[in-house]
Amino acid sequence: MWMPGWRRGSHFNIVEFLVVVAIAAVLIGTIAYSTAGISRESQTSACEADTRSLRNAEEANFAQLGAYETQDELFDHGLLSHVSTWHGVTLIPADRSSHANDYRITVLGDRCGSDEHEVGETAADR
Numbered sequence: 001m002w003m004p005g006w007r008r009g010s011h012f013n014i015v016e017f018l019v020v021v022a023i024a025a026v027l028i029g030t031i032a033y034s035t036a037g038i039s040r041e042s043q044t045s046a047c048e049a050d051t052r053s054l055r056n057a058e059e060a061n062f063a064q065l066g067a068y069e070t071q072d073e074l075f076d077h078g079l080l081s082h083v084s085t086w087h088g089v090t091l092i093p094a095d096r097s098s099h100a101n102d103y104r105i106t107v108l109g110d111r112c113g114s115d116e117h118e119v120g121e122t123a124a125d126r
Contacts, residue, residue: 047112050086067099086111
């Protein structure tokens with residue numbers, strides 16, 4: 001297609017086309033690398049927030065009832081908005097009583113960076 005100011009037959013040659021493609025590839029690579037870091041940071045933040053939510057719910061329940069309870073019970077008491085799919089809570093009884101006086105939060109799967117591991121300390125460690 002001829003446009004005013006262009007010479008007839010002036011087109012991109014292969015070298016100009018390859019330069020444009022190379023610049024586009026560098027830009028796309030930079031954007032992809034940047035967004036991968038953002039995704040990791042947001043997942044880490046979400047994992048930490050989930051841990052804090054569980055810890056706060058357990059401590060609030062202990063303040064009210066004198067015992068730590070399962071996530072389902074915390075949800076039933078209205079202390080959790082949902083049961084976590086990222087973390088599990090292990091209750092630790094002090095003796096043969098039915099009430100737990102300690103708990104441990106563990107990561108389920110690899111969503112929080114590594115396979116099943118403990119998060120932070122138990123209530124007895126504080």
